[in-house]
Amino acid sequence: EVQLVESGGDFVQPGGSLRISCAASGFMFSNYVMNWVRQAPGKGLEWVSAINGGSYITYYADSVKGRFTISRDNSKNTLYLQMNSLSAEDTAIYYCAKDPFDGTPYYFDYWGQGVLVTVSS
Amino acid sequence: QSVLTQPPSVSGAPGQRVTISCTGSSSNIGAGYDVHWYQQLPGTAPKVLIYGNNNRPSGVPDRFSGSRSGTSASLAITGLQAEDEADYYCQSYDPSPRTSLVFGTGTKVTVL
Numbered sequence: 123e124v125q126l127v128e129s130g131g132d133f134v135q136p137g138g139s140l141r142i143s144c145a146a147s148g149f150m151f152s153n154y155v156m157n158w159v160r161q162a163p164g165k166g167l168e169w170v171s172a173i174n175g176g177s178y179i180t181y182y183a184d185s186v187k188g189r190f191t192i193s194r195d196n197s198k199n200t201l202y203l204q205m206n207s208l209s210a211e212d213t214a215i216y217y218c219a220k221d222p223f224d225g226t227p228y229y230f231d232y233w234g235q236g237v238l239v240t241v242s243s
Numbered sequence: 244q245s246v247l248t249q250p251p252s253v254s255g256a257p258g259q260r261v262t263i264s265c266t267g268s269s270s271n272i273g274a275g276y277d278v279h280w281y282q283q284l285p286g287t288a289p290k291v292l293i294y295g296n297n298n299r300p301s302g303v304p305d306r307f308s309g310s311r312s313g314t315s316a317s318l319a320i321t322g323l324q325a326e327d328e329a330d331y332y333c334q335s336y337d338p339s340p341r342t343s344l345v346f347g348t349g350t351k352v353t354v355l
Contacts, residue, residue, distance in 0.1 A: 157344070167281070167289065167332050169344040181342050217288055227344050229279040229334060231300070233288040 124148040126218045126234035133240045138208050142237055144201040144218030152176070152196040155221035157230060158203050160214035170216070171203065172227040181227060185211075208241045215239075246271065247333050247347035254353040255323045263350045265316040265333035271345060273314035276336040280309055280318045283330040292331070293318060320352070328354045 130142035144156070158170040171192040172181040180192050191204040201218055215238050219230035248266040255261040265278060272278055280293040291300055293309035296316065306327075308319045316335075320327055333347035 166349040167283075167334075167346045169334075169346065172344070183343060222294075226336075226342065228336070229277070229291065229294055229344075230281070230289075231291055231294070233290065235288055 124220065124232045126220060126232060128216065128218050128234045128237035131216070131237035131239050133242065134208050135243055136209055136241055138241070139204070139206045140208065140239060141202055141204045142216055142239065144234055146199045146201065146218075146220070149220070151194075151199040154224055155227050156194060156201045157219045157221060157227060158192060158201075159217045159219050159230065159233075160212075161217070161236075162211075162214045165214075168214075169227075172221070173201070175224040205239070208239075210241050213239060213241045246337060246345045247335060249331075249333060249347040249350045251348070252351045252353065254355055255320075256355045257323055257325065259323050260319060260321045261323055261352060262320075263318045263331055263333075263352070265318070265347045267314050267316075267335060267337075267345075269314060270339040271314075271335045271337040272311065272316055274338075278309065278311050278316035279334045280307075281332045281334065283332065285329070289332065323352075323354055325354050328352055 125147045127145045157172040173192045189207045193202045215236040217236045218234040220232040222231045253261050277295045281289040282292045283289040296311040297309045306322050331350045337345045
């Protein structure tokens with residue numbers, strides 16, 4: 123059974139940094155693109171970032187490019203998102219989401235339960 | 244910022260048929276990129292409902308169907324049930340100006 127469990131959500135001050143994680147199980151982690159998708163309170167879904175199975179290609183939404191860094195440790199079956207220069211607009215539930223293939227991001231066939239990141243002074 | 248446009252809400256009585264539109268542009272849906280649909284029940288993570296325009300994952304009832312034409316796509320729910328009350332999002336791929344996955348604005352389905 124595929125499982126994605128996010129952790130590391132917290133309350134952060136504007137300008138601060140935070141790293142969130144996603145522990146994966148139930149599938150061959152290194153064989154798939156992995157994504158982060160966020161949802162601000164009461165708002166819609168926004169794709170944030172993706173990384174291919176071998177970690178050599180990363181993709182970012184314009185809203186986070188230059189501030190967020192996606193990475194993965196295939197030996198630990200874990201996906202990460204390092205978030206710097208956080209602002210109130212980054213407040214959201216962050217979901218880890220698996221792609222059904224490797225290569226170019228396509229869609230999300232499995233989702234984690236999400237982790238809340240709150241940016242406020 | 245969503246680049247795919249959906250109606251904010253649709254409603255129907257139990258047993259009725261409702262459709263949700265998803266309007267894109269020549270750089271995403273109109274370029275032939277696949278459309279996928281997600282259902283988000285209150286307080287839960289989204290789950291895939293339709294992938295590759297008109298394919299249902301195992302376990303998704305055949306009451307749900309998808310289609311794509313030109314720069315738009317649609318999700319149809321036939322035989323509407325109370326448990327279908329949720330938010331629905333379309334999603335596609337847009338390489339302009341750089342690779343990104345794009346979502347629709349979301350539609351709240353209310354069962355009357």
